[in-house]
């Protein structure tokens with residue numbers, strides 16, 4: 001894979017050999033630098049890891065995928081945006097704010113620890129400003145409203161992002177509006193991740209809160225471009241031409257392999273457990289900008 005040569009690398013000279021041995025690191029910081037993204041996810045209780053906020057929560061295991069793309073930039077001075085922070089409020093009852101994640105904002109805490117030199121921006125329909133610190137900046141914005149996204153960009157003063165992660169409403173129209181808007185602000189070589197592509201929209205049996213049937217499921221819209229060079233309609237993309245011209249590559253991932261039990265018919269007993277791929281189960285995608 002071509003490295004993200006255009007990402008800002010103010011601290012790249014540190015090199016990976018300094019990751020675990022710098023004597024200038026404070027102890028908690030040094031401890032976190034030895035943790036994988038999955039360990040941090042599980043510590044804070046985002047469902048991007050393997051355990052989620054509580055034992056009964058179905059976690060996604062996206063962190064393996066993120067780490068495969070992002071580990072090499074761990075010390076880089078990235079500008080990261082996450083849409084949807086897991087903060088609860090009047091506008092969205094965020095059920096993920098429970099257990100290990102009782103304070104909310106688990107994924108921002110995870111990114112903060114994983115990327116010690118990154119500036120981390122977050123937007124949410126609820127107020128998550130209590131998460132703000134020296135490198136976290138949170139704003140209220142509805143990811144489906146361009147006016148809100150413009151106001152966020154103006155208020156934050158950010159001109160370009162290296163990485164954008166969409167873990168917001170998961171509505172396909174919202175995902176597509178946000179992709180259209182933020183892809184223009186993605187640095188050349190930057191990466192745009194969209195989570196939970198399976199849960200909504202035309203062409204997808206599963207539904208969640210806010211499901212709308214006006215547009216195609218985002219996975220189908222994007223896969224159609226991937227396979228045929230044009231986005232499947234109806235979609236909510238605002239400037240499909242720009243996307244078509246600036247997408248370098250698009251990859252789809254199935255983070256949880258399904259395990260099927262193979263039974264002997266008579267007498268019925270288990271003879272094997274096999275992992276298998278279910279078509280159309282790609283639930284996260286990464287899009288790289290040219």
Ligand SMILES: C[S@@+](CC[C@H](N)C(=O)[O-])C[C@H]1O[C@@H](n2cnc3c(N)ncnc32)[C@H](O)[C@@H]1O
Pocket residue numbers: 045046047048082083084085086087088091092093094096105106107108123124125126141142143144167168169174
């Ligand atoms: C699944 S939670 C995010 C979890 C968090 N990223 C994590 O991994 O811990 C979804 C979040 O999206 C927010 N949200 C819902 N609709 C939104 C919208 N239209 N715009 C922005 N954020 C939204 C909710 O308030 C909630 O905090």
